[in-house]
Amino acid sequence: MKEFTYLTPATVDEAVSLYGRHSETAKYMAGGTDVIVKLKDGWMEPDYLISLKKIPELSDLHKNEATGDLTIGATVTHAVLEKSIMIQKEYPIIYDAVSNIGSLQVRNVGTIGGNLINAVPSADGAIPMIALDGIALIQGPAGERSVAVKDLFIEPYKTVLKPGEILKKSPSRPRRPAPAVPISNSAAGPPWNCPSSASGYS
Numbered sequence: 001m002k003e004f005t006y007l008t009p010a011t012v013d014e015a016v017s018l019y020g021r022h023s024e025t026a027k028y029m030a031g032g033t034d035v036i037v038k039l040k041d042g043w044m045e046p047d048y049l050i051s052l053k054k055i056p057e058l059s060d061l062h063k064n065e066a067t068g069d070l071t072i073g074a075t076v077t078h079a080v081l082e083k084s085i086m087i088q089k090e091y092p093i094i095y096d097a098v099s100n101i102g103s104l105q106v107r108n109v110g111t112i113g114g115n116l117i118n119a120v121p122s123a124d125g126a127i128p129m130i131a132l133d134g135i136a137l138i139q140g141p142a143g144e145r146s147v148a149v150k151d152l153f154i155e156p157y158k159t160v161l162k163p164g165e166i167l168k169k170s171p172s173r174p175r176r177p178a179p180a181v182p183i184s185n186s187a188a189g190p191p192w193n194c195p196s197s198a199s200g201y202s
């Protein structure tokens, strides 16, 4: 593995500024479950690795009781979501998705933000965020912007994030009861009937 300098900014502003200083030679890392594999295999060779794990703002997880909005910070791990009583009780769609990711070790460090930005077609964390009308709040050299999580992905391994941009958090609207649709009436067949080749983790 090529040597690199490990940077640990304490704020999003600082992280974006560090990226600006080192630009193409820098890479963001959250839990590192994808990044470390790529570093070891030589698919990625940054001179600077900018860790997002020490930025308190990114690890926020809360529900606004007044509006019902749920906010999940980008560095919230799958394990934190899985163990949250609020998630278990009120957002079983998130619990079901993240509790099945990889192994306990992967869930302990892997983050929801890394899962989204890695943009693997089989990303388990993306499904509930899209279903809950999640919004991706982004900050980069040009300031802040937001896009719907469903519009985050361009193609496998590619998102709309521009160089230096950081996914900060993903607020979701309150759950709405879905209208019951009998499966036998659906011409397209069940939505989970996708080809197994679409999965990267089978």
Ligand SMILES: Cc1cc2nc3c(=O)[nH]c(=O)nc-3n(C[C@H](O)[C@H](O)[C@H](O)COP(=O)(O)OP(=O)(O)OC[C@H]3O[C@@H](n4cnc5c(N)ncnc54)[C@H](O)[C@@H]3O)c2cc1C
Pocket: 027, 028, 029, 030, 031, 032, 033, 034, 035, 036, 037, 052, 074, 075, 100, 101, 102, 103, 106, 109, 110, 111, 112, 113, 114, 115, 116, 117, 118, 122, 123, 124, 125, 161, 165, 166, 167, 168, 201
């Ligand atoms: C053994 C193993 C099993 C796995 N099983 C599954 C599985 O079952 N289901 C599944 O969905 N995934 C699985 N994964 C993939 C991976 O664990 C998840 O995608 C994880 O959520 C990635 O999060 P991370 O924090 O480790 O990302 P990192 O490796 O830190 O980063 C991934 C990418 O996102 C970028 N990034 C991270 N955070 C941000 C941010 N906030 N803003 C901007 N860019 C950012 C990084 O630069 C990098 O390009 C598995 C991985 C391994 C190694």
